[in-house]
Amino acid sequence: MSLSRNEVIDGALKLLDKEGLDALTMRRLADSLGVQAGAIYWHFADKQDLIDALAESFMGGILEPAPKGRWDAQLAEISRRTVSALVSHRDAARLATLALRPGPNGLALSEAMLRIMRDAGFGKRATLWATSVLGYYMLGYATDVQATEAAKARGLKAVIKSLDKTLDHKQYPKLREITRNKGIEALISSGQFEARFEYGLQVILSGIKATQPSARRRRVSARRTNR
């Protein structure tokens, strides 16, 4: 029975979760599927193609069920879903960073966020730029979370030790102050991932509001003015 594109993706996801992104090589993936490395090239143009497909798979189902409420509540909901989709697969955020060509799921996600803001009366530039800021935040946050997880897996001690030594030099009082209670770990992870993510989300969403205070008033004329 022959391999399908989806079986390769499934195998890649399993390998990713078990061994991490660095272990996701064409050869090891082929091994885990019981084929030769060259076989994968029948289903994927190259490794980039596979990475794009994996990133695309992370974005599946994020828009269902359709988010409800005001524009900011909808964007918040989509952001939460996206981040939790990313952090549910090992190294997924780093992998998403490597993706180049968006697929239907990724495009639908962009489309949805743009639509939400346009429908709320925001201009084209503000809409594009604001959704970008949100996108940077999601990726940055998820990458941060998973970098911490990876550091933990590899033994956080070594990282802590070398960093602690540097910080002992008393040149960084605020860094020390903030990491004082729980130790350096607070600097790296700071725990409370949910509260932290919500904080940034509120910062950005309320910032978008503050920067475009007339958005709601322009809702009606949005179609006509179109700027």
Next chain:
Amino acid sequence: MSLSRNEVIDGALKLLDKEGLDALTMRRLADSLGVQAGAIYWHFADKQDLIDALAESFMGGILEPAPKGRWDAQLAEISRRTVSALVSHRDAARLATLALRPGPNGLALSEAMLRIMRDAGFGKRATLWATSVLGYYMLGYATDVQATEAAKARGLKAVIKSLDKTLDHKQYPKLREITRNKGIEALISSGQFEARFEYGLQVILSGIKATQPSARRRRVSARRTNR
């Protein structure tokens, strides 16, 4: 005359600017320095060590001259300098993403941003989380800019063509609307990098203000309460 650590870094920066991150291999770097690959391992523990050193070199001098003004003006200035330091070397943002251990310059940068917010009366949590949001934005933005530059260098046509074909399916009206005037290029780059960066900066800074409205009032008691 023997090689120094700084000469290796200089050579790596030159190679990076000329050929890009993918060409920055230990072997090609050694070649460009007129030595064998193994020689680099006398000066750097491994490639990660070199990458950390390069990222660290990008962060040099960013705090000079010391930024003036209110806390938000100071953070804005530091952010601008950081991003312009990143985009001034080819693929620097992507490389910074690969860095694991911060050096003195990177730590000083964090320290400075923390200090600015603490001195303005923000709590420890808000300070740490808000500077993180700014950090994600700087990196995300710089990465975006340089991804566009890389796409241009490799010939934007192919990317545009395949993307345009996908978008023609009429499932993405808002994506099309926003990219309609200047074509798909607007989606990828959207030009006006400075205005775009300033927009996001204002979103985040005004969001920080809105999320912590009592910050200024708490300035005096900041030392005592310390939360």
Next chain:
DNA sequence: ACCTGAACACCGTTCAAGT
């Protein structure tokens, strides 16, 4: 249509041995 076998042109890293 789908995969194997084997090769090609690379990698990062190590380490005895040289100077």
Next chain:
DNA sequence: ACCTGAACACCGTTCAAGT
């Protein structure tokens, strides 16, 4: 102290040849 030479254990990719 600093580097060479050469090896080791990998990579991604290609492609004739098989079935």
